[in-house]
Amino acid sequence: MSKAGSAFVVFLLLLGIYLVYTGTTNPVDVIAGGVAAAVIAALSADLVVSKPSKVFDPRRWVAFVIYAVKYLTVIEARAHLDVIRRILSPSLPVDPAIVRIPYAVSDDYAITTIANSITNTPGTVVVDIDTERKYMYVHWIDAKTTEDEGARAHVSEEFENYAKLIFEG
Amino acid sequence: MVTDALTLIGQVLGCLGLVLALVGAVNDLIAAIGFVRFKNFYLRLHALTVGVIGGTFYPLIGLGTYALFCIAPPLGYYVAGVSYVTAFFVLITAPAGSHAIARGAHRAGYRPEPAREDKLAKDREEGVME
Numbered sequence: 001m002s003k004a005g006s007a008f009v010v011f012l013l014l015l016g017i018y019l020v021y022t023g024t025t026n027p028v029d030v031i032a033g034g035v036a037a038a039v040i041a042a043l044s045a046d047l048v049v050s051k052p053s054k055v056f057d058p059r060r061w062v063a064f065v066i067y068a069v070k071y072l073t074v075i076e077a078r079a080h081l082d083v084i085r086r087i088l089s090p091s092l093p094v095d096p097a098i099v100r101i102p103y104a105v106s107d108d109y110a111i112t113t114i115a116n117s118i119t120n121t122p123g124t125v126v127v128d129i130d131t132e133r134k135y136m137y138v139h140w141i142d143a144k145t146t147e148d149e150g151a152r153a154h155v156s157e158e159f160e161n162y163a164k165l166i167f168e169g
Numbered sequence: 170m171v172t173d174a175l176t177l178i179g180q181v182l183g184c185l186g187l188v189l190a191l192v193g194a195v196n197d198l199i200a201a202i203g204f205v206r207f208k209n210f211y212l213r214l215h216a217l218t219v220g221v222i223g224g225t226f227y228p229l230i231g232l233g234t235y236a237l238f239c240i241a242p243p244l245g246y247y248v249a250g251v252s253y254v255t256a257f258f259v260l261i262t263a264p265a266g267s268h269a270i271a272r273g274a275h276r277a278g279y280r281p282e283p284a285r286e287d288k289l290a291k292d293r294e295e296g297v298m299e
Contacts, residue, residue, distance in 0.1 A: 023250035076222060080222070084199050095285060098281060116260075119268060122216075125218070126264075126267075139271065143285050
């Protein structure tokens with residue numbers, strides 16, 4: 001059951017991407033996309049989805065939409081303006097450091113979401129990650145603090161809270 | 170009357186899309202300036218992010234929105250779909266590339282200079298991080 005559920009989730013995702021990408025609902029496209037999606041889903045379902053019931057939990061989707069909107073508007077705009085100001089300012093004001101940021105999630109998707117969110121915000125780049133001790137090493141263009149918990153509060157706490165709501169459990 | 174209002178909304182959204190594309194062009198230019206002005210690999214990665222998200226992701230979203238509302242349907246849907254899907258994949262795959270080259274550079278011994286602190290190098294020296 002779980003395997004069929006996983007395959008169904010992957011199938012829906014792939015078919016959705018295919019139909020949005022082609023931009024048509026021709027029977028030919030729907031059938032071709034459906035067959036391709038079904039084959040790939042049957043082959044890769046185990047690797048991609050482990051608990052398909054999580055996908056159909058509306059609370060996770062609400063958290064995801066809130067996070068996506070907030071991240072892509074407010075957080076990105078603020079970070080872009082900050083780095084653009086540094087690039088264009090004549091004195092080039094940077095104070096970089098590689099800080100160590102602890103995280104407390106264990107789901108692979110949640111870890112990836114946090115790392116991608118950090119890197120996609122200008123001003124912070126994840127350099128390396130230690131999944132055993134649960135630390136991310138982050139290059140920060142303007143290190144306000146080099147303490148672990150202080151850096152976490154500045155850089156990743158918000159991402160982590162949403163990643164927990166969306167993917168954990 | 171209703172169709173008029175919808176056309177107007179569509180045109181406003183199309184214009185917003187074009188504005189996003191223009192903002193993206195400016196972001197790309199600033200990212201290029203940042204590439205020249207920053208003298209350190211890790212600092213250049215931050216300029217790179219401005220170019221990827223501000224200079225690629227947002228213009229693609231804008232282009233998709235413009236195509237959706239201002240280009241006649243069959244072609245418009247096609248362009249919009251390609252733009253949105255490409256934007257989505259840029260958003261989730263670009264950081265993977267950044268992670269890989271940053272990790273590779275640090276493992277190869279390239280250190281961030283200047284830097285207040287480098288906890289990764291410190292942890293590697295102490296042996297707690299491979």
